[in-house]
Amino acid sequence: MLHKRELPASVFEDLNKVYQVKLKLLYWLLRAPPAGQVTKEDIETLYGNKSKLLGWFGIRRLGKPDKRTQFGQALDALANKARLVPVEAEQVAAAIEHDAGFHQNWHEPGFELKFPGGFTGWLEPVKAVAEPFYDWLASEKGFAKDVFGLTGDDMTRSKIMQAYRPQSLGICGYCDGPLGEIGTKADANDCEHFFPKSKWPHLAIHPANLFASCKGCNETWKLDKTPMGNADEAAIRGTYHPSLITGASLISVAAKQSLKHPMRVSIEIRDTAVPERAQTLVNTLDLEARWSNDVNEKMDGRGVSVFVSKAFQDRFRGQTPDEAEIGELLEDSIIWARTNVGIEERSIRQAAALQYQKDCHLAQIIQELL
Numbered sequence: 001m002l003h004k005r006e007l008p009a010s011v012f013e014d015l016n017k018v019y020q021v022k023l024k025l026l027y028w029l030l031r032a033p034p035a036g037q038v039t040k041e042d043i044e045t046l047y048g049n050k051s052k053l054l055g056w057f058g059i060r061r062l063g064k065p066d067k068r069t070q071f072g073q074a075l076d077a078l079a080n081k082a083r084l085v086p087v088e089a090e091q092v093a094a095a096i097e098h099d100a101g102f103h104q105n106w107h108e109p110g111f112e113l114k115f116p117g118g119f120t121g122w123l124e125p126v127k128a129v130a131e132p133f134y135d136w137l138a139s140e141k142g143f144a145k146d147v148f149g150l151t152g153d154d155m156t157r158s159k160i161m162q163a164y165r166p167q168s169l170g171i172c173g174y175c176d177g178p179l180g181e182i183g184t185k186a187d188a189n190d191c192e193h194f195f196p197k198s199k200w201p202h203l204a205i206h207p208a209n210l211f212a213s214c215k216g217c218n219e220t221w222k223l224d225k226t227p228m229g230n231a232d233e234a235a236i237r238g239t240y241h242p243s244l245i246t247g248a249s250l251i252s253v254a255a256k257q258s259l260k261h262p263m264r265v266s267i268e269i270r271d272t273a274v275p276e277r278a279q280t281l282v283n284t285l286d287l288e289a290r291w292s293n294d295v296n297e298k299m300d301g302r303g304v305s306v307f308v309s310k311a312f313q314d315r316f317r318g319q320t321p322d323e324a325e326i327g328e329l330l331e332d333s334i335i336w337a338r339t340n341v342g343i344e345e346r347s348i349r350q351a352a353a354l355q356y357q358k359d360c361h362l363a364q365i366i367q368e369l370l
């Protein structure tokens with residue numbers, strides 16, 4: 001939510017092709033449900049009888065009429081419900097269609113998500129059809145290139161996470177911390193659904209809804225902390241989004257003396273334009289606490305000069321630097337940290353910590369450099 005993240009266009013388009021297959025299935029079940037069980041012929045009619053998708057949907061995923069798979073049963077259940085209350089089913093389809101364009105309409109005044117909204121009775125049956133698509137994405141095989149007409153490689157979740165690596169520069173787009181090396185324990189090999197799939201299953205493989213994040217963010221991001229609440233207008237306005245509105249250039253970050261420990265700092269994150277956005281960011285990711293801990297840990301026992309460069313310390317070792325000189329060098333470090341936001345991990349909090357030290361602890365820094 002802090003740094004801009006978006007899938008490279010080719011990956012976005014390929015994932016969107018798969019997503020459109022899923023949407024087509026949902027719209028059909030809701031708007032033109034078959035008279036009985038979903039059959040192979042129905043799928044043929046839906047996707048065209050020469051489509052390789054027929055084989056993909058075939059017996060393995062749907063099962064036989066008398067021995068349905070879970071997915072096959074889910075298709076039948078949604079179709080049944082749609083047959084019973086066709087008017088409402090059409091409204092649900094329209095809501096899903098509306099939501100599917102969220103990335104194009106995010107900045108429209110009054111924009112909000114429509115599903116599940118007033119259609120909570122449809123959440124479970126829609127989820128049963130929509131969520132397995134994410135499970136297939138997450139599986140090793142994912143979606144085969146030739147079946148889904150993809151221009152790149154087969155589409156898997158790990159491919160998507162890898163596609164984010166070059167633009168990430170090793171930095172988590174959510175918290176500004178390190179992303180972790182691929183293959184290590186701290187690797188961000190899992191993905192964040194900006195709109196969690198348990199509440200918005202129709203967006204589970206939407207190409208503007210999947211992002212890489214560090215492990216810390218992954219674990220902090222829980223459903224009860226979803227940044228957009230029910231995704232109504234106020235909530236959408238009150239949150240940052242990794243590709244649609246990012247926070248790094250909008251927030252102000254200040255380090256202040258901790259009330260509990262005079263030798264520690266507490267980080268405060270504000271957004272003067274829309275205070276709720278910063279509040280949402282902080283609440284969702286526990287960011288002020290994580291950043292405060294991080295800064296304090298770094299300073300612990302080593303004093304404030306730990307943030308200034310080695311060259312800075314070398315220059316003054318054994319000399320008596322004057323305040324103006326130190327102030328100027330600190331200012332340079334602050335400028336460096338600010339110009340490296342999004343390029344170097346932890347730059348935002350580092351700039352804030354340096355500013356605090358410059359404003360309040362110049363004398364102590366000078367002591368440490370002696």
Ligand SMILES: [Zn+2]
Nearest residue numbers: 172175214217
């Ligand atoms: Zn993170």
